[in-house]
Amino acid sequence: MRKSRSGGNEETPRQNGSSGRRRAEVDGEDADSSLAGLLDEDDENDQGLRREIRSKYRDLISSVQQNREDLLSPSNNKLTEVLEEANKLFKDVRQAREAALDAQLLVVATDLGKEKASQLFSDGNAFDPTAFAEHLLSFMGLNRLEDDRQNEATSDGYLPKDAWHRLAKSTECCFRTAPTFHYMMGSFHAEPPPPKQRVERQRRVPNKEAQRIMPTQLKKMEESHQEATEKEVERILGYLKSYHQDDPSTPISYYEFVVDPNSFSRTVENIFHFSFLIRDGLARMYLDDDKLPCIAPVEEGEVEPAGASTRKQCIISMSPKMWKEIVDNFEIKETMIPPPETQNE
Amino acid sequence: MAQRKRLSQHNNTQTASQLKRRSSSSLTQDEDEEATFTQPSTSQVQRGLEKLSQAQVDQKTAEVVQYFLMKDQKKVPVRRAELVKYMVKDYRTIYPEIIKRAARTFEQVFGLKLVEIDPKQHMYILVNNLETPARAGPVECPTNPKTGLLFVVLSVIFMKGGIVKENLIWHTLKKLRVDPGQKHEEFGDVKKVVTDEFVRQKYLEYLRIPHTEPVEYEIRWGPRADLEVSKAKILEFIGQLHEQDPRSWTQQYREAHGTQTPGQASRSSSQR
Numbered sequence: 001m002r003k004s005r006s007g008g009n010e011e012t013p014r015q016n017g018s019s020g021r022r023r024a025e026v027d028g029e030d031a032d033s034s035l036a037g038l039l040d041e042d043d044e045n046d047q048g049l050r051r052e053i054r055s056k057y058r059d060l061i062s063s064v065q066q067n068r069e070d071l072l073s074p075s076n077n078k079l080t081e082v083l084e085e086a087n088k089l090f091k092d093v094r095q096a097r098e099a100a101l102d103a104q105l106l107v108v109a110t111d112l113g114k115e116k117a118s119q120l121f122s123d124g125n126a127f128d129p130t131a132f133a134e135h136l137l138s139f140m141g142l143n144r145l146e147d148d149r150q151n152e153a154t155s156d157g158y159l160p161k162d163a164w165h166r167l168a169k170s171t172e173c174c175f176r177t178a179p180t181f182h183y184m185m186g187s188f189h190a191e192p193p194p195p196k197q198r199v200e201r202q203r204r205v206p207n208k209e210a211q212r213i214m215p216t217q218l219k220k221m222e223e224s225h226q227e228a229t230e231k232e233v234e235r236i237l238g239y240l241k242s243y244h245q246d247d248p249s250t251p252i253s254y255y256e257f258v259v260d261p262n263s264f265s266r267t268v269e270n271i272f273h274f275s276f277l278i279r280d281g282l283a284r285m286y287l288d289d290d291k292l293p294c295i296a297p298v299e300e301g302e303v304e305p306a307g308a309s310t311r312k313q314c315i316i317s318m319s320p321k322m323w324k325e326i327v328d329n330f331e332i333k334e335t336m337i338p339p340p341e342t343q344n345e
Numbered sequence: 346m347a348q349r350k351r352l353s354q355h356n357n358t359q360t361a362s363q364l365k366r367r368s369s370s371s372l373t374q375d376e377d378e379e380a381t382f383t384q385p386s387t388s389q390v391q392r393g394l395e396k397l398s399q400a401q402v403d404q405k406t407a408e409v410v411q412y413f414l415m416k417d418q419k420k421v422p423v424r425r426a427e428l429v430k431y432m433v434k435d436y437r438t439i440y441p442e443i444i445k446r447a448a449r450t451f452e453q454v455f456g457l458k459l460v461e462i463d464p465k466q467h468m469y470i471l472v473n474n475l476e477t478p479a480r481a482g483p484v485e486c487p488t489n490p491k492t493g494l495l496f497v498v499l500s501v502i503f504m505k506g507g508i509v510k511e512n513l514i515w516h517t518l519k520k521l522r523v524d525p526g527q528k529h530e531e532f533g534d535v536k537k538v539v540t541d542e543f544v545r546q547k548y549l550e551y552l553r554i555p556h557t558e559p560v561e562y563e564i565r566w567g568p569r570a571d572l573e574v575s576k577a578k579i580l581e582f583i584g585q586l587h588e589q590d591p592r593s594w595t596q597q598y599r600e601a602h603g604t605q606t607p608g609q610a611s612r613s614s615s616q617r
Contacts, residue, residue: 065558107556118506127504127594129513133520135586136497159522164531167493174496174578178457178471180418 053092057101060085064108071112079112140167232273232340237282239337241297253330254285254293260335261327264320270337271316382429385438393438405436406446413447413459417471420546422569425467462547462568470547472572490531491538495548497521498539499570500579502549504597508565510554514539543567576601 064071064082071079086105093099140163160166243252258274260266274295277283281298288294326332385393394402412432416423433440448459451471458474461467501517502509515525515536523529525536532538540562543549547569554561566574580601584591592598 111554111556127597129501129505129517130520131587132501132504132583133517136521139586164490164493165488167496168488168490171493171496171579171582172488174575174582175492176473176476176573176575177420178417178455178473180420181414182418 049092050095050098053089053098054101056089057086057098057105060089061101061105061108064105064112068112072115079109079116083109136167139170140164228340229273229276232269233276235340236270236273236337237277237297240277240283240295243336244297251288251294252296254295255326255330256332257295257336259323259326259330259332260337260339261332262335263339264323266335266337266339267323268318271318382426382437382440385440387441390439390442393436394442397436397439402436402439402442402446405433406443406450408432409443409447410450413451413469413471414455420470420548420569422462422468422470422547425469428469460572462572468547470569470572472569491542494518494523494532494535494538495543496579498543498549498564499566499574500583502564502566503576503579503600504583504594506596508563511540511551511562511564514564539564548573 060082067078070076071082082105086102086109090102093102137159141160142163143158143160240252240257243257258267258270260270274283278285283295283297285293285295409428409432412428413423429437429440433443436443444459451457451459452474456473456475458472459469460472461469497517498514501514505513518525518535523532523535525539529535539549540551544551544567547567549570550565550567552563552565554563576597580591580594580597584593591601
């Protein structure tokens with residue numbers, strides 16, 4: 001601490017921020033006698049000077065704070081320059097406010113000074129955290145990219161997922177941490193999941209096999225069905241035509257045609273197949289004088305265009321009882337449509 | 346309950362008022378507890394022991410031991426206040442005896458050391474009493490990646506003289522792909538881990554630098570680190586990493602292998 005400074009500090013409690021027209025006790029210990037002249041100056045000038053000094057102090061303080069890194073660098077003496085500047089300013093200090101600013105500047109400067117001193121800690125072989133980080137990255141298994149483009153501070157590459165685990169494992173020896181306990185039984189979560197998976201898998205397997213079987217079967221059936229239907233329909237058409245040709249004048253009774261006295265199911269099939277003929281316009285049905293349905297094939301020329309105005313639908317239902325009655329009433333002895341040779345049922 | 350009446354009036358009234366203030370934070374309650382709990386004298390302890398059976402004291406000791414082990418999972422130190430409040434309770438007159446027995450149990454049964462790291466606030470931690478084996482032990486313990494992070498922070502601080510500005514730590518960590526501004530996939534909020542978790546666990550101290558605008562902080566080793574971490578081993582590891590002889594960092598070497606206790610060494614070298 002400089003002598004003049006201590007003089008100023010003693011002085012500040014007594015002054016209450018009033019003008020600088022105080023005794024020469026202010027500069028009692030100060031070697032600079034030219035200050036005596038200031039005491040006689042004008043109030044206004046003095047105020048201006050006070051402001052100027054304060055503003056210079058504030059500038060100094062802010063510059064120290066802003067350029068902290070700069071001042072810390074061991075390559076320059078900027079901190080010393082700041083202190084010298086402050087020394088010069090202090091010579092003009094009269095009031096408490098300026099002295100307080102000076103004290104603040106001193107605190108900031110000494111902080112920096114302490115930091116600079118601690119920089120001297122590393123002698124010779126300094127420790128560079130950046131290099132340390134680089135070495136650590138290599139240790140943790142960083143996979144550097146092929147091309148060393150810039151070799152800058154940023155090293156590209158992938159850090160493996162267990163990088164930090166690897167480091168933790170290797171540095172465990174440096175720690176004397178008390179091992180923490182954990183239950184050897186583990187958690188309850190381990191139990192439920194495996195059985196679930198097993199069950200699911202078992203279920204899935206039969207499904208697959210079943211699916212595999214199904215398509216082939218279906219294909220066969222579908223084919224057989226379609227073919228059978230078409231074949232049947234054509235066959236029935238053939239019979240109808242031949243019956244009609246034999247006796248064009250006599251109308252063919254619908255019931256006589258379709259009913260098979262030996263089999264109810266065959267009857268239903270015949271009805272089913274005959275309905276296709278009606279739908280496709282290859283046969284027609286009409287009521288005769290006795291109001292009984294009769295059928296006849298449609299001649300080539302008579303085929304009406306599809307979607308014609310005559311679009312009639314009717315539903316025929318037959319129960320085994322009805323079938324029996326028809327067989328008795330019509331005295332149907334034998335079927336007009338012989339059953340097909342290939343039995344697919 | 347009969348015992349409680351025989352305790353000093355002081356303790357009695359305080360406990361009652363504390364029960365009323367249950368809503369206040371646990372910290373202030375602990376502090377109140379601290380204020381009221383005076384370490385019983387040896388004679389008080391003797392008298393207390395006479396009134397209780399051996400089995401009771403052993404039971405209480407066992408409970409305290411278990412409490413410590415549970416708390417140690419998170420590595421947060423245990424305060425005397427919370428011990429007294431939750432565990433010791435009516436047995437507070439023989440508190441020193443319980444602690445003594447618990448410490449003995451730790452040492453003889455678990456190979457751990459019960460250390461009081463803060464004589465003012467009376468905080469305890471558990472430290473491994475055994476030297477870590479050179480080779481990995483037969484039991485595979487899952488490693489905590491945070492240990493790696495802690496190692497980096499501690500070693501940088503140590504090599505830089507025992508105290509560093511937080512910016513240096515963030516700068517170094519960024520080089521390691523750990524950015525305090527971003528969420529890290531392993532560590533999450535890195536800043537919180539370093540400045541909060543490690544500080545609570547007493548591995549680090551996060552102190553404000555006075556007279557800085559905007560506020561800056563510095564980080565130094567905490568009391569748990571002083572007890573648990575071996576500077577010599579850190580230096581050795583770093584030597585291997587840099588492929589240099591640890592002795593080349595003379596000052597750090599001296600500190601690591603010095604006769605001073607590590608805590609004293611770091612404090613004196615930073616010359617605050």
